Amino acid sequence: MKRMFGMLAGAAALVGLALSSNAAAAADKVVRIGYQKYGTLIILKEQGLLEKKLAPLGYSVAWTEFPGGPQLLEALNVGALDFGTTGEAPPIFAQAAGAPLLYVGYEPPSPKGEAILVPKDSPIQSVAQLKGRKVALNKGSNVHYLLVKALEKEGLSVTDIEPVYLPPADARAAFERGAVDAWAIWDPFYASASAATGARTLADGTGLVKNHQFFLAAKPYAAANQPAIDAVLAGLREVDEWAAQNVKAVAEQLSPKVGLPVSVLDVAAARQGYGLRPIDAEVIAEQQRIADTFFALKLIPRKIDVSAAAPGSKS
Numbered sequence: 585m586k587r588m589f590g591m592l593a594g595a596a597a598l599v600g601l602a603l604s605s606n607a608a609a610a611a612d613k614v615v616r617i618g619y620q621k622y623g624t625l626i627i628l629k630e631q632g633l634l635e636k637k638l639a640p641l642g643y644s645v646a647w648t649e650f651p652g653g654p655q656l657l658e659a660l661n662v663g664a665l666d667f668g669t670t671g672e673a674p675p676i677f678a679q680a681a682g683a684p685l686l687y688v689g690y691e692p693p694s695p696k697g698e699a700i701l702v703p704k705d706s707p708i709q710s711v712a713q714l715k716g717r718k719v720a721l722n723k724g725s726n727v728h729y730l731l732v733k734a735l736e737k738e739g740l741s742v743t744d745i746e747p748v749y750l751p752p753a754d755a756r757a758a759f760e761r762g763a764v765d766a767w768a769i770w771d772p773f774y775a776s777a778s779a780a781t782g783a784r785t786l787a788d789g790t791g792l793v794k795n796h797q798f799f800l801a802a803k804p805y806a807a808a809n810q811p812a813i814d815a816v817l818a819g820l821r822e823v824d825e826w827a828a829q830n831v832k833a834v835a836e837q838l839s840p841k842v843g844l845p846v847s848v849l850d851v852a853a854a855r856q857g858y859g860l861r862p863i864d865a866e867v868i869a870e871q872q873r874i875a876d877t878f879f880a881l882k883l884i885p886r887k888i889d890v891s892a893a894a895p896g897s898k899s
Contacts, residue, residue, distance in 0.1 A: 613641075613643045613644070613809075614643060614645070614646050615638065615645050616666045617647055617648070617665070617667045618649075618650050618656040618667070618668035619668065620650055620652065620653070620669065621752075621773070621842050622771060622772040622849075623669055623797060623856075624669070624691065624797070624860075625799075626838065627823050628819050628820060630837060630841055631823065633822060633823065634815070634816060637816075637818060637819050638812060641815060643809075648665070650668070651751040651753065652722040652725050653668075653669075653670025653673070653674030653675075653722075653724070654678075654723060654724035656668045657674050657685065660683060660800070660802050661682070661685075666801060666802050667805075667813070669799050669800070670726070670798055670800065671725060671726025671770065671796070671798070672794065672798070672870075673725055673728045673874060673878075674725060675871070675890075676878055678724075679892075680875075680878075684802055684804055685800045685893050686800060686801045686802070686895065687863045687867075687893055687894055687895070688799050688800060688801050688806065688863065688895065689798070689799040689863065690798045690861055690867055691796060691824070691856075691861065692857030693794040693796060693857055694771075694795045694796075694797070694856050695788060695789030695793060695794060696790060697771045697774070697788075697789070697795055697855040697856055698788060698789050698793075698795050699730075699769065699787065699788040700714075700727075700785070701766060701767045701774070701785060702766045702783065702786055703762070703781065703783060703784070704782035706765065706766075708765060708786065710738070710786065711734045711737070711786050711787050712739075714744075714765070715740055715745065717745055717746065717765035718747075718766075719748065719766045719767070719768060720748045720749075720755040720767045721747060721768040722752060722755065723749035725770070726770055727768035728883070729874050729877070730768060730787075730792060730795070731745075731747075732878075732883075733793055734786075737792065742881060748764050756769075756777060759777070759781075771852035771856070772842065772844055772848060775849070775852040776844055776848050779845075779847065779851075796867065797856075799816075801813055803893070817860065820860050821860045824858045824859050824860050825858075825859075831853045831854055832853075835847075835849035835850045835852075835853050872889075872891070875887075
């Protein structure tokens with residue numbers, strides 16, 4: 585009998601060890617997600633929907649906020665992040681730097697969600713008058729391409745202005761104290777600056793750029809954790825469907841989280857495109873045009889093949 589109890593105790597110990605090992609393995613399965621001050625990912629974070637989708641798969645979530653897409657993709661490049669969202673330009677710069685990224689989804693165009701601003705009392709009345717002026721922007725961000733195309737429309741190049749590369753918070757400070765003449769920026773910083781300072785819009789993306797938002801994963805992570813990536817995309821799909829029908833609720837829900845008034849977020853939310861789309865040949869071709877433009881301007885060090893970062897790519 586004692587021997588039987590000993591055997592049972594030993595079996596129980598083995599079961600307990602197995603369970604604790606499984607728990608430890610599950611705890612090691614994490615999706616590290618980078619988000620920005622505004623957008624669908626932060627809504628997904630605040631609603632707690634993703635955690636519910638990932639728990640049955642044995643994954644947890646680690647969220648990290650970034651000031652912009654370039655900083656977010658740098659974290660992905662060094663292996664500190666698995667998934668994130670950026671505008672059009674950051675993936676181009678990241679791929680040129682060798683980042684192992686994978687496009688996994690995108691949202692409809694939001695050309696009105698980014699703009700080139702000048703102070704309300706600035707003598708500058710057109711993009712053409714930016715020649716020789718200081719323009720603040722987050723290097724490699726979506727507005728980098730907006731600035732390139734806006735200048736191009738006026739027969740100018742980025743070499744005709746003096747770029748001042750600053751993240752949004754520092755750029756806002758420089759803009760307000762008059763250290764720069766203009767500021768290329770996106771929502772909600774755009775909506776916030778307009779409301780708080782009366783900044784004038786020289787040009788937004790209308791007729792110039794699509795301003796897509798992309799969702800990207802680290803390619804090695806996606807290859808080993810496809811169920812987790814699928815769960816994230818499913819969560820984003822649900823949030824997008826909800827947000828498209830509840831723009832006011834989006835602003836109200838995010839206001840205390842991002843520290844901006846509902847009135848400001850109302851403006852930003854109304855300018856955003858909603859509806860997660862799978863990566864297709866057309867959007868990859870659009871990204872290739874951006875990449876080719878940046879290479880021609882020597883803004884990236886080498887020519888890249890955007891399709892190498894598309895789903896199904898062998899490289």
